[in-house]
Amino acid sequence: MRIEVQRMIKQAERDLVNARKNIGIEAYEVAAFLSEQGVEKLLKAYWMLVKSDAAPFTYSLTELGDALGVPKALRKHLVSLTGDYTMARYPDAANGVPYEVYDRETAETKVASAEAIVTWLRQQIRG
Secondary structure, eight states: OOHHHHHHHHHHHHHHHHHHHHHHTTOHHHHHHHHHHHHHHHHHHHHHHHHSSOOOSOOOHHHHHHHHTOOHHHHHHHHHHHTHHHHTTOHHHHTSOHHHHOOHHHHHHHHHHHHHHHHHHHHHHHO
16 A cells, blocks of 8 residues: 555544544534544545545545445435534634534534444455
8 A cells, every 4th residue: 555545544543533532622623623534534545545546636525435436325424524624613614603513412423424434434445
């Protein structure tokens, strides 16, 4: 496996560990953002692995997932997470202050969505 793919996987895994940890400190918006980031990085790593090419410059998890054949049953998780790239960070995108908009239940749902996608991606990467 190419080194850039290994590095992307390693950082994606770290993002997901930190997403879970941020729930514990009530940084729910950070947990949502890191969930999105972990999935995005793992999708891009899988892209580089299967297509032997650089991943496209996009933040759309659905675009990446559709192109990589993520099962329809998991697509809802991609839809749920895609907006957190901006919404979890910017008041104008969140239509409020992100740390006030996100709550524990939402953060836990985001992390669970990320974990569902990651489980599938790990199976694909391991072949």
